[in-house]
Amino acid sequence: MLLHLQIDPRSGLPVYRQMMDQIRYYIASGTLGPGDQLPSVRELAQALSINPTTVVKAYTELQHAQVLEIRHGKGAFVNQSTPRFSESDKEKALRRLARQLAVEAAQMGASWEFVQGLVEEEWTEVAGADFQSPPQELRKS
Amino acid sequence: MLLHLQIDPRSGLPVYRQMMDQIRYYIASGTLGPGDQLPSVRELAQALSINPTTVVKAYTELQHAQVLEIRHGKGAFVNQSTPRFSESDKEKALRRLARQLAVEAAQMGASWEFVQGLVEEEWTEVAGADFQSPPQELRKS
Amino acid sequence: MLLHLQIDPRSGLPVYRQMMDQIRYYIASGTLGPGDQLPSVRELAQALSINPTTVVKAYTELQHAQVLEIRHGKGAFVNQSTPRFSESDKEKALRRLARQLAVEAAQMGASWEFVQGLVEEEWTEVAGADFQSPPQELRKS
């Protein structure tokens, strides 16, 4: 339950957003599975040497994004069900990221092969594990 | 002299930092060379629909970093001796974006084919015109 | 821009939720229209003698609910477009409220006619004004 989040206060990215990104990554990559409990607010705050309210913000935002489920008095848990998005929303969000990647890669003079390889590497690292992980049909609540 | 900067106010990244990063990229990638003049503050601000003071801040910060030279009444210019990014820095920056794309796509339940197609579309749109997209050879990483 | 929110710290309802409820009411009843600017965080906090971060929380939650649009450095505005909900979500949310009303009314020994009249009164007060308000097609951004 240590989660090993790495926070860089000088990155310009808000701390709570860095936390969100990394928690999402752990979930997507299978390190955290549906139903898994996250560290308590106080525990994580102390481990990262940040204020508890910052952790609360990260958790709350992830709750809004249907990534976490917060149970009062119990703790924060990875949501059971994959959140549903409309196809248009999905494409819109992902296209924004794809464009950002393409633009920066092009500006840096990267080749298409390089970019393609990079994306494939990250995809397999993140989603590959899921395909081999056990089916999630056993969980019902 | 439009520079094609891509700003996302909701990314959590400060706008002036997004600008700095991308200007650095332009310089590192050779799109901007030593001595080249950057757009005027007003011009850039209008093009990006942002406040001129934000542009000023980005330019000033880059001046402090010895990346730009501000000549009062003349404009902003790329400094001499601008270090190019190392290959590892390039990869690190792009990998961060690729990972973010992969994580969100995986959490949304997108297929690999969908992600791959999206990236390819954006790449051809962004880099295609400039680079005469090279022949589609097979690659593995 | 006074908005005249009434907060009762002893009601047991969180302050930010009381604010949300009343802002929603003002919007639904037409007192606040699409595009209207809300009081600034500091202004409202001072007027209600509460902490600014509490106002921020109310505004942020309403932003998540697609009721408000927050423009950094500009202020908070009533969203232009009515948020879209699936029919099933709509019914689920409203049925919860309808049931609560029915249960409590029944426990208090209210008659069906009384309940029906109450709902109709509130509906016309809230939605009636909208039907007579000018069409909103002129706004484009």
Place this chain on the structure above:
Amino acid sequence: MLLHLQIDPRSGLPVYRQMMDQIRYYIASGTLGPGDQLPSVRELAQALSINPTTVVKAYTELQHAQVLEIRHGKGAFVNQSTPRFSESDKEKALRRLARQLAVEAAQMGASWEFVQGLVEEEWTEVAGADFQSPPQELRKS
């Protein structure tokens, strides 16, 4: 002795207060009379899937308000001389719920017919059996 309390943990209202309110309603409406015994703490807690300490808190608070009498080792009982709610109090409480329903329905773009139907469905389900729904007379408030 199930009491049919309706608890919504996400309403923002403290659970113990929701319980207090509804127990007061039961008493005011005559469903619970002076001297009647309430469910045991454990029984209620299990039925509502909440923590026994929460039930204890609700009972204790009602004891302080002289609404209940706690007899050690015996249970909780409705006090003598429990004032019934005035008509205006009834209306105030119900109107609050009716308004909330109207506001949310209006913001979701629901039709009056939809809302009306929903309320009638819930009413008949909740009160129909108990009250042998009286003949449908015309009423105006």
Place this chain on the structure above:
DNA sequence: GTGGTCTAGACCACA
């Protein structure tokens, strides 16, 4: 023990 709310006040980003 858990999370939820609120305060008081600081500093940053943006217009």
Place this chain on the structure above:
DNA sequence: GTGGTCTAGACCACG
């Protein structure tokens, strides 16, 4: 001026 983030610490609700 606007909103956004973070800290330090308090008290409440819940298990």
